[in-house]
Structures are given as C-alpha cells and as structure tokens.
Amino acid sequence: MVEQRPRGKQSSNKSKGKTRKRMTPRKWFFGLFFTAVIAIVCGIIGYLFIVLNGERILTEKADMLVLGEASIIYDVDGNEVSKLYNANENREIVEFDQIPKLMMDAVVATEDQRFYEHKGIDFWAIGRAVVKDVIARSAVEGGSTITQQLAKNMFLTADKTLFRKATEASIAVALENKKTKQEILTMYLNGIFFGKRVYGIKNAANYYFDKDPKDLELWEMATLAGMPKGPNRYNPIDNPEQSESRRAVVLKLMFDQGYITKQQMDEAVAVKYVAPKKLDDKQTDPYKAFIDYAIEEAIKVMPGGVTEQELRTGGYRIYTTLNTKAQTVVEDEFDNDSNFEKSVDDQKVQGAMIIMDHRDGSIQAMAGGRDYVRKGLNRVVVPRQPGSAFKPITSYGPALETGNFKPSTILANDKKCFGNYCPKDSKGATPISMTEAIKQSRNLPAVWTLNQVGVKSGLDFAKKLGFDLDSTQDRNLTIALGGLTHGVTPLQMAEAYSVFANGGKSVDAHAITSITSSKGKSLFTYHAPASKQLMKPETAWYMTQMLQTVLEKGGTGTGARIDRPVAGKTGTTQHGIPGFNSSGNRDAWFLGYTPEWTAAVWMGYDKTDKEHVLKKSSSQSAAMFSKVMSKAMKGVPKSSFNKPSGIPDEVKSLGAVTNFNAIYDAEHNKVQLSWEPSAGAKNITYEVYRKESAESEFKLYVDSLSSTGVDDMSIFAGMTYQYYVVAYDAENDLKSKPSDTITVQVPETEIDVPEVPMEPDDPSGGTDIPGLPGDGGEVTPDPGIPVDPTPPPVEGGNETPIPPDDGSNPTGGTPTDNGNHGNNGNNGNAGNHGNAGPGNGV
Structure with missing residues (x-):
C-alpha cells in the first residue's frame, strides 16, 4: 500500500527547494546598455523622421517660403501712391542689411534668447514649457523658437495639438538646415503681424512711426519687438499704456542680456508715443477708380499673364501715368454735392470723368462715380447714349472728310422727313452754316448732312475712331444724333475727341508706363503703337475751329470756359420712359479738349425711371469740366491750337444779306x-x-x-x-448765312357785280347780265397785305427723344427710336430702323 503525503506539506517542500536568482552587476550593465541603445535608436529614428518630414513639407510647399509681398503702385512722378496687398495682408519685404542690428537684438532677446545656439528646437525651452504646462495642467507655455514660429506662421495653423507641434519642429529643423540664421530672422521679421492690417517690419515702422526700419530709434524698436505676442493688446495706438509696459519689459530683457546699457534703457522707457500725422490716410485706399483701372490694365500687359491674386502679392512695382494733382481735383469736385442735381431719395445722380493727355495718350485722372468703392462700378467704362456729342463723329466729321464740306458750308435746316424718319428740332427753318449748326447743336442739319454723305460713311468714320457700331441695327440716320443700339463709354468718347485734338492722328489711352519686379527687373515697358492718320489734318482742324464756337456766346457749352483755349461739345438724351410726359433727361455730357488735354464728363442716374430723371441738360456737365480743368491744369504750360501746314486759309464767311x-x-x-x-x-x-x-x-x-x-x-x-x-x-x-425769312400773303380775288334793272322777257328765254367774267367785267383786288415781322433768333433744337426704356439697364439699354424710322441708308439715303433718338440737342 502506497502511503500518501499531505498536499500542503508537499507544496511546502517544493517551495523550499527553489533558489531566487540575483541581478548581478553584469546583468544591470547589459540591461542599461540595451535600454540606452534602444532609446538612442528610437531617438535617431525619431530625429530622422522629424528631419525627413520637415524636408518633405518644405519640398512640397517650397513656394510658401517666398512671402507674399504687396505690389506697389507709383504715380507719374515715381511717388508711391498705393499698395496692392492680398485681402488684409499689407506687407512689403525688406532685406537683412536694411534692418538695424538693435531691432534684431530686441526680437531675439524677447522671443528666443538662445536663437543663435540651437538648431531649430530649443530643448531647454521645451523642458521649461513642459514643467509649466504640468503645473498648470494645460498648455500655457509654448517654448517655441523663432524658427518654429516662422514655421507655424508660414505653413501651419495656430492650434497647440501634439501633432501640430511635432510638425512644427520638423519644419523648424529643416529650415535650419536650409537657411542661415540671418535668413531665418529676416523672414521672421518680414512675416510678423503687427495689427492694423500691417504685416512685416517695414510696413510696421512706416505705419506706426512714419519711418523706414533703418531710421528707427531704440524705444521704437522695443515697441515693435513687443507686439508679436499680442498685436492688438500691445498696440501703441489703441492701448498706449499696455504698449509702454510691454516696451519696458523688452528693454529690460535687452539690458539683462547685454544688448544695451542702463542709460539707454531708462531713456527709451521714458519716451511717450505720439501717432504720426495723417495716420488715417495710411489705411485708406486713395485714387480708387484709377488704381482699379490700372490693375486691370496691368493684368493684361504682364508677360505670360498673371491673376489679380498674383499681381497683388508678387511684389511688383507698377508705374502709372497718374497725375495726383488732377486726380485729387477730380475727386474733390465729385465729393461736392452742389455739383450734382439733388435726388428725391437716396439714389444719387451719378457721374464719371476721365482726363487724358492726347499728345501721348496718358490717362491723367478719372472718377468712376460718386462715393466710388474699391472694385466698384467704374462708370468711365459703362456705355451710355451720347446724344448730340456724337454729331461730330457720325455726321460732321464724315462730311468734312469728303472735302465737299467746310465750316462755312450752308446746311439745310427746314423741317422735313427722310423717308418716314422725321427728326425734331424746335427752330428748324432757314439754312444754317455747319459752324452755327454745331454751335447751337441743331438736329435737322446733322441728319441732313449725314443723309448727304451716306450712313455708310458715318459708320466707317465712327469705326476709325474706335466705335464698333452695330452694322445692322445702327445703319440708320438716327446715329447722326447719337441714337445707338448699345451706347458708348466716356473712355471711348475721350479717345475719339482726342483724335480731333491730335490733328487726326490715333491716340492710345493707357495708364501703365512700366512694371518691374521687387528686385528691379524690367517686366513691361509701354511703347506707344505706331501713330495712324485716322482723318485728314484739315478735318481735325476744321472740327476744332467749329467746336471752339460751342463755348462762345450763343453756344450750348459756355459754362465750360476756362482760362485757355477749349473746343467742346454738349450732348443730352431724353428719358425715353413710355407714357411719361416729362422734359427730363437720361444722360448729360460734355466732351472738351484744350491744346494739351482731353476730358469727358457724363452725368445721369444708374437707373432712370419716373422718379429719377435729370431736370437739367448738359450745363452741369459743362460746369464740371470747367471746375476740374481750371484747377487740374494749373502749372501745365499753355499753348494754342495750331493749324497744320498745307491747309489753306478758309475765306471769311460772307456777310448775310x-x-x-x-x-x-x-x-x-x-x-x-x-x-x-x-x-x-x-x-x-x-x-x-x-x-x-x-x-x-x-x-x-x-x-x-x-x-x-x-x-x-x-x-x-x-x-x-x-x-x-x-x-x-x-x-x-x-x-x-441766309437772310431773314419774310412771309408774303397774296389776297384772294374779289368780284364786284353791279345791280342791273330787269329787262322784259326775251323771246328767246335768255337773260343777259353784263359785267360778269368773260364779258369785260373788272375785278378790283384788295391792297397788299403787310409782311410778317422778322422771326426771333434761332436757338438750340430739341432732339428726338430716347426710345421707350424702363430704365432698368444702368448702361443705357438697347434703344428703339421714339419717332419714325428711316428707309435703308445707303450712299446718302435715310436709315432703316432708327434705334435711338438722342436728347434735346444741347
């Protein structure tokens, strides 16, 4: 029989049989060794990951290393007038050698004391930040180096996640491997946000102190160096006391690190900030209409093509034809409400004006409208109906060009119809010279003249001057009075009248003279196209002679006079609203030129309806021309209209009978x-x-x-x-000129029949009454009727009204003639469909 042992005892014996293994020094050594190796390997792998990841990001986003720099616009004298920054980023790049060393010292002392020692990551600063974060149980300390801040500002968001911090470190290390310390510090200073829509040290120095960085004083440098932590909180304009406190902290750090002396520190702490004069002007957008126009032109002329975004942030230097004196005068007069009719509500009477030097085509100034906003509706390029201002372009110009007409040529002026087109004129009667017809802005002579030379000639002449009229719908006599299908812009009208002013030669309107890179490399230089003789010199000369009379006594543009020779033409179009019985107008123009400059002025409502029509005609447009040009041209040397050589003197007009x-x-x-x-x-x-x-x-x-x-x-x-x-x-x-017209009325013939006594019945049954016609009876006529008195002097006519239009189209709409339509116009015959009757002929 086998004897069984108690379980508990067996277990006890087993446990006594085991021996515990001890950790020998050798084992401790190898354990620590392999742990260290693993840690080092992991550290190397981690470091390589950081480096490679940073290199990858920099490679993928290499273009972001180039900071977007605001392009700059200069006026005709090379003075800076505006910056084209992207959205709210107003930045201008400055080079390392343009930044004072003390400015860099202030930033290093405040933001990254070990900047020149680390390789992108400051582990001591990180350790300090970790301790503070643990104590506070939240991320309160960043521990970022200047290089890390640069990486965050250029490539990352501002959140504090672990992944973002790791990526920031990766980029910082990669930046340190690719860039020098001075390059990193320069990029950092060019990219910092300083509040007030200002980016970069150069713009900050200019905005807050009206200085370049190289001219900053110590207290100013310290003020700027303290702002990146809180651009709004430490802003010297909005929070001067907090800004002074922050400045003192920066100066103390600089003193502690040996950058400045105590005396320098104390003097800089004591200074009180005073904002520069005209501070508000630094945040305004001056000359908005002109600059918007220049931007559009720059995009078109830049080689290879650029987007507006690329133009704004490419750091380009854009040189323009802007005459700031003339531009300021234009804007001041357009801001003066008394220069415009008063509206019944908030919809203002609008206007547009452009001034150009017709000697070289340079645009001097422009107004896109009242209260114009950046990227707003520039009415300089919005089509409107030109009214009588188009007569020189489609009627009188083509007539002069034939050589069969001169300023003294007598034109028909009696009321008549051309086919079934019957233009209106309040005083059409006796014939009138071309000069007088233009001076008084008569309608009937203009239509008659176009009918004589042919509608095709009118269309062809207009095309030479830059008007691409509708060859089908505008092929009619109404174009003589400015009745067009699509209308024309103030810019087009200014260019056309510039040809008259320039002796018949083409004029290329432009706002850009050259564009360079921020480094000064030439990218575009304006070269005027070869000049073309668009009309005979004598045509331009005769037109200039006639248009000068418009400003003389009895002309329609006397309000446009200034202290130098001016030739010009008025133009008005009636409202054209169906069922609306009113003398109100839709458009009011004045086109004028001196021997040096040409200007176009338009006034009217953007939307014409029964409540919004012009009560006056072109008189206010003429007055605007006078007010602007008289001031804008001060200092411009005066000259005269010179007759081209080879043009014979026209014999003075014969005296009227x-x-x-x-x-x-x-x-x-x-x-x-x-x-x-x-x-x-x-x-x-x-x-x-x-x-x-x-x-x-x-x-x-x-x-x-x-x-x-x-x-x-x-x-x-x-x-x-x-x-x-x-x-x-x-x-x-x-x-x-025709004599006065006299009316003579020839009286009716009266028959005087005498009384005759009755005779006895004639056997033949006949009755003989002596004295009747045919029997020798006499007729005594009445005495002559006195003639009518001399009629009153002729005044300006009333043009055919603008066709029905609900006014919903701010460009003037597509008109249809309010009167009758003419027949097919070809070689002197009337047009087929009169698309628009112009206005009241003034």
Whole structure:
C-alpha cells in the first residue's frame, strides 16, 4: 500500500527547494546598455523622421517660403501712391542689411534668447514649457523658437495639438538646415503681424512711426519687438499704456542680456508715443477708380499673364501715368454735392470723368462715380447714349472728310422727313452754316448732312475712331444724333475727341508706363503703337475751329470756359420712359479738349425711371469740366491750337444779306424782292429761295443774280409765300448765312357785280347780265397785305427723344427710336430702323 503525503506539506517542500536568482552587476550593465541603445535608436529614428518630414513639407510647399509681398503702385512722378496687398495682408519685404542690428537684438532677446545656439528646437525651452504646462495642467507655455514660429506662421495653423507641434519642429529643423540664421530672422521679421492690417517690419515702422526700419530709434524698436505676442493688446495706438509696459519689459530683457546699457534703457522707457500725422490716410485706399483701372490694365500687359491674386502679392512695382494733382481735383469736385442735381431719395445722380493727355495718350485722372468703392462700378467704362456729342463723329466729321464740306458750308435746316424718319428740332427753318449748326447743336442739319454723305460713311468714320457700331441695327440716320443700339463709354468718347485734338492722328489711352519686379527687373515697358492718320489734318482742324464756337456766346457749352483755349461739345438724351410726359433727361455730357488735354464728363442716374430723371441738360456737365480743368491744369504750360501746314486759309464767311424786303404789288400782281449787297468779296451773286404754303421745304427760285433785287411774277391769289436770300462767292465756293425769312400773303380775288334793272322777257328765254367774267367785267383786288415781322433768333433744337426704356439697364439699354424710322441708308439715303433718338440737342 502506497502511503500518501499531505498536499500542503508537499507544496511546502517544493517551495523550499527553489533558489531566487540575483541581478548581478553584469546583468544591470547589459540591461542599461540595451535600454540606452534602444532609446538612442528610437531617438535617431525619431530625429530622422522629424528631419525627413520637415524636408518633405518644405519640398512640397517650397513656394510658401517666398512671402507674399504687396505690389506697389507709383504715380507719374515715381511717388508711391498705393499698395496692392492680398485681402488684409499689407506687407512689403525688406532685406537683412536694411534692418538695424538693435531691432534684431530686441526680437531675439524677447522671443528666443538662445536663437543663435540651437538648431531649430530649443530643448531647454521645451523642458521649461513642459514643467509649466504640468503645473498648470494645460498648455500655457509654448517654448517655441523663432524658427518654429516662422514655421507655424508660414505653413501651419495656430492650434497647440501634439501633432501640430511635432510638425512644427520638423519644419523648424529643416529650415535650419536650409537657411542661415540671418535668413531665418529676416523672414521672421518680414512675416510678423503687427495689427492694423500691417504685416512685416517695414510696413510696421512706416505705419506706426512714419519711418523706414533703418531710421528707427531704440524705444521704437522695443515697441515693435513687443507686439508679436499680442498685436492688438500691445498696440501703441489703441492701448498706449499696455504698449509702454510691454516696451519696458523688452528693454529690460535687452539690458539683462547685454544688448544695451542702463542709460539707454531708462531713456527709451521714458519716451511717450505720439501717432504720426495723417495716420488715417495710411489705411485708406486713395485714387480708387484709377488704381482699379490700372490693375486691370496691368493684368493684361504682364508677360505670360498673371491673376489679380498674383499681381497683388508678387511684389511688383507698377508705374502709372497718374497725375495726383488732377486726380485729387477730380475727386474733390465729385465729393461736392452742389455739383450734382439733388435726388428725391437716396439714389444719387451719378457721374464719371476721365482726363487724358492726347499728345501721348496718358490717362491723367478719372472718377468712376460718386462715393466710388474699391472694385466698384467704374462708370468711365459703362456705355451710355451720347446724344448730340456724337454729331461730330457720325455726321460732321464724315462730311468734312469728303472735302465737299467746310465750316462755312450752308446746311439745310427746314423741317422735313427722310423717308418716314422725321427728326425734331424746335427752330428748324432757314439754312444754317455747319459752324452755327454745331454751335447751337441743331438736329435737322446733322441728319441732313449725314443723309448727304451716306450712313455708310458715318459708320466707317465712327469705326476709325474706335466705335464698333452695330452694322445692322445702327445703319440708320438716327446715329447722326447719337441714337445707338448699345451706347458708348466716356473712355471711348475721350479717345475719339482726342483724335480731333491730335490733328487726326490715333491716340492710345493707357495708364501703365512700366512694371518691374521687387528686385528691379524690367517686366513691361509701354511703347506707344505706331501713330495712324485716322482723318485728314484739315478735318481735325476744321472740327476744332467749329467746336471752339460751342463755348462762345450763343453756344450750348459756355459754362465750360476756362482760362485757355477749349473746343467742346454738349450732348443730352431724353428719358425715353413710355407714357411719361416729362422734359427730363437720361444722360448729360460734355466732351472738351484744350491744346494739351482731353476730358469727358457724363452725368445721369444708374437707373432712370419716373422718379429719377435729370431736370437739367448738359450745363452741369459743362460746369464740371470747367471746375476740374481750371484747377487740374494749373502749372501745365499753355499753348494754342495750331493749324497744320498745307491747309489753306478758309475765306471769311460772307456777310448775310441785310435790309431784305418783300412787298406785294397789287397793281401788277407780283412780289417785289430787294436787299442790300453783301460784304466780304467781289463778284458776288445771289440766290433766292422760295416756299409756297403747300410745300414742305424751300426751293431755289432764282440764282446767279448780280443785282440786288428781283420780282416774283409767278404768284397766285390766296397763296402764302416765304422768301430768303443767300449771297454766293463763286470764286471761293462760299455762301453767306441766309437772310431773314419774310412771309408774303397774296389776297384772294374779289368780284364786284353791279345791280342791273330787269329787262322784259326775251323771246328767246335768255337773260343777259353784263359785267360778269368773260364779258369785260373788272375785278378790283384788295391792297397788299403787310409782311410778317422778322422771326426771333434761332436757338438750340430739341432732339428726338430716347426710345421707350424702363430704365432698368444702368448702361443705357438697347434703344428703339421714339419717332419714325428711316428707309435703308445707303450712299446718302435715310436709315432703316432708327434705334435711338438722342436728347434735346444741347
């Protein structure tokens, strides 16, 4: 029988049989050794990961190493007028050697005392930050180096996650491997945000102290060095006391680290900050309309093409034609509400103006509207209906170009229809010279002239001047009065009138002269295209002569006068609102030029409706021209309109026939016409024009009269006749202004039948009454009727109204003629569809 042992005892014996193993020094050594190796390997792997990860990020985002720099716009004199920063980042890059050493010392002393010792990561600072974070049980201390801050600002967000901190460290190490300490510090100072939409040390020095960085004093450097921790809290403008306290901390750190002496520290602490003058101007956007226009032009001319974003942050130097004196005058006058009609509500009467030097095409100034905002509606490039301002372009210019018309040429001015198109004119009557027609802005002569030269000639001439009119819808006589399908812009009108001012040669309007990189490398230089002779020099000269009379007494643009020669033209268009009976207008223009500059002024509502129409015509536009140009051109040397060589002197116009009389001679049943001879030339003959009451226009009754009188024998009883006389110089092909018009009424013939006693019945049954016509009876006519008095002087006409339009289109809409339409216009015939009647002819 086998004896069994108790379990507990067996277990006890087993346990006594085991021996405990001791850790020998050898084992401790190898344990620590392998632990250290593993730690070192992990550290190396971690470090390599950090380095490689940072290198990868820098490679992928290499373009971000180049800080976006605000491009700068300069005026015609090379003065900086604006910066084109991206969104809210107003930054201008400065090089290392332009930053004072004390400025760098202040930043290092405040932000990263061991900057010149570490390789991107300061482990002592990290350890200090970890201790503080543990004590506070939250992330309160960053421990970031300047290099890490640069990495965060350029590549990362501002959160404090572990992953973001690791990535920040990776980029910092990579930056230290690729960049020198001075490059890192320079990039850091160029990228810091200083509040007030200001980035970078250069812009901060300029904004807060009106200085370049190299001119900063110690207290100013300390003020800026203390701001990155809290740009708003330590802002010397918004929080001067906190800014002074922070400045004192920075100065104490600089003193403790041996950068400055105690005396320097004490003196810098004691200074009180005073904001520079015109501080508000540093945050405003001056010359908005011009700069917006210049940006668009710069995008077009930059080689290879750039986006607006790239243009703004590329650090380009953009040199323009901006005349700041003229631009300031324009903006001041457009800010003056008294220069515009008062509206019934908040929708203001708007306006636009552009000034250019037609000698080289440089744009001097422009106003895009009242209260213009950056990237707003620039009305300089918005189409509107030009009204009578288009007459020189489609009617009189083409006529002069044929060589068959001159300023003294007499134009028909009687009310008539061209096909079924009947233009309106308040005073159409006797013929009128081209000069007088332009001066008084008459409608009928303009339409008649275009009809004479042909609509095609008008379209072709306008095209030469830069107007791409609709060849189908604008092929009609209404273009003589500025009735267009799509309208024209103030810029286009200024360019067209510049051609007249420039002797008929093309003018290329431009705002950019050159563009360079921030390093001074030339990227674009403006070269004017070869000049083209768009019209005969004599056409331009004659037009200039005539347009000068518009500003003389009796002209429609007298309000545009300034202290130098000016040629110009007014233009007004009626409202064109269906069912609205009002004399209100839609557009009011003045186009004018001196021997040096050309300007276009437009006024009107963006949206024309029954509540928003102009009560006045072009007088306010002319007045705006005068106010702006008289001030803007001060200092511009005066010159005169010079007649081009080779153009013969035009013989002075013949004096109009005077003492013209027309008397009905009842005894001989005729009208006796007589006048005094015209002065001005020898061998003058006379032309007599007559119109019967039933006729629509005057007709030549007799010509080549060398005498000063003639009898009209071809009259009939009960008819009314009108007469005028024109003197003619055959040698110079020159006609005088028509004489006054006289009306003569020929009375009805009355028959006097005497009483006769009754005779006895004639056996034949006939009755004989002596004295009846055919039987020798006499008729005694009434005495002659006195002639009408001389009619009043001719005044400006009323143009065909703008066609119906609800006013919803701020560009002026696509008009349709409010009057009748003409027939197909070809080689002198009237147009087919009159698309827009211009305004009231002034």
